[in-house]
Amino acid sequence: MTDSSHDAVRRSNLERANAASITIPAPLLPHAFNGRWTRRHWLHASLFATIGALVAAIVPGFSTAMQSPGKTQRMTLSLPLPQLGVKHRTTSDHWQSVSLKPGQTLSGVFAELGIPQRQLQDVMEHPKIQPMLRRMRPGTEVSFNLPADGSVRAMRIDMGKYAVNGEPVELEFDGNALREREVAHEITTRTVVLSGKVGASLFESARKVGLGSKQLSQLTDEMFKYDIDFDSDLDRNDRFSVVVDQTWKDGQLVDTGPVLAATFTMDGKLKSAFRHVRDGKPEYFTPDGRSLKRPFIRMPIPYARLTSGFGGRNHPVLGRFRMHKGVDYAAGVGTPIQAAGDARVEFVGWKGGYGRAVILNHGNGRTTLYGHMSRFANAKAGQRVSQGTVIGYVGASGLATGPHLHYEFRVNGVHQNPLKMTLPPPQPLQGAALLAFKNETHRALDKIREVENVIYAPGDDTRVASADKPVKSASRNKRG
Known part of the structure; x- marks a missing residue:
């Protein structure tokens, strides 16, 4: 093929290519913008604007994150913790x-x-x-x-x-x-004032405020025995207040101690007594330091009835006139008999018509005899006993028609009428002992007044309170 032939073919191919480019269908070509926004233009613009805003917000964050961190001040705080034992850790x-x-x-x-x-x-x-x-x-x-x-x-x-x-x-x-x-216990002792009204029964009222038979016996037999006749002197509206020490163990009351101070208010008149240790022995005294203890108890048996006095009478068993050289108190078998005073036990055993008898020697030629017992207590000959110690129990042993106590009092062997004996009272407190005692009584009276001023307002009931604690109700006795 000649050069002219090649040129003819190349021209023919170019013409066909140009013709193919011209025959593209008109609908596939985009329309030229003619100055007016269509719906498609607005959608495209909104999409591009949103993408641009996101890029503007994210890119600076990446640039900051890529930067090396600067120096930061740190502080370490050490907190000591308690060491736990093995038992607690497991x-x-x-x-x-x-x-x-x-x-x-x-x-x-x-x-x-x-x-x-x-x-x-x-x-x-x-x-x-x-x-x-x-x-x-x-x-x-x-x-x-x-x-x-x-x-x-x-x-x-x-x-x-x-x-x-x-x-x-x-x-x-x-x-x-x-x-x-070891087992740890929480034991506390505090001084409290227990106060109440006599009501229908002093015993019941005392029990309701927390006093036991021991404390009640101290009130009736040691403190106010000679000042108050508990059978006839008290009225239901009369009130009593008692100062005692209470011992608490693990939140439970386990013991109430002896009465430290006590008052009875009867018809507006105050009678008071206070405990004080003299020569190593506790005694009860009046506010001015006079001992409430008597050398001898005239009635060495509680809650008994005098059935025969001192003097001549027809003997109930022998049936003839005979001198009664003591006094008789009738009581139930087993009633405890107390020593009339501090003494040494001289005789314990059977003594003729007296039956089971105890003789106490009180010194200075004074002796007492207790006859017709049903049984003896723990008294032994030669033993020393304190006033109020139980030495035996009522019975009808010997020449007796029924259960009773025959009680005799002798001075140098001569019988005396126990109900008419007048003996000098114990020596009162004096000097420094009296001053210390009065300081104690003032504090006790202040506690009693503090409690009574709170609880005995009109309409109040029987209560129990500590002088340093809030008042708490203990019973519901209405005023009569």
């Missing part, structure tokens, strides 16, 4: 208590709780537990520390009133060892 305490029932044994309790016999054997052989086992009674509380893992960590035995020292024993199991652990 498991918690789970105490379970069992109160022994009649016939129940410690081995039975172990078996009931599924505690291994090996641990029971360790407990039974412990030197502190062995003597307790003989004293266990129904009501003894046995507690076990039983963690969730089924082991036994510790046990505690509380004997209550049967305990020698009053404290429970706690034993801790440590592997094959068993060791004793």
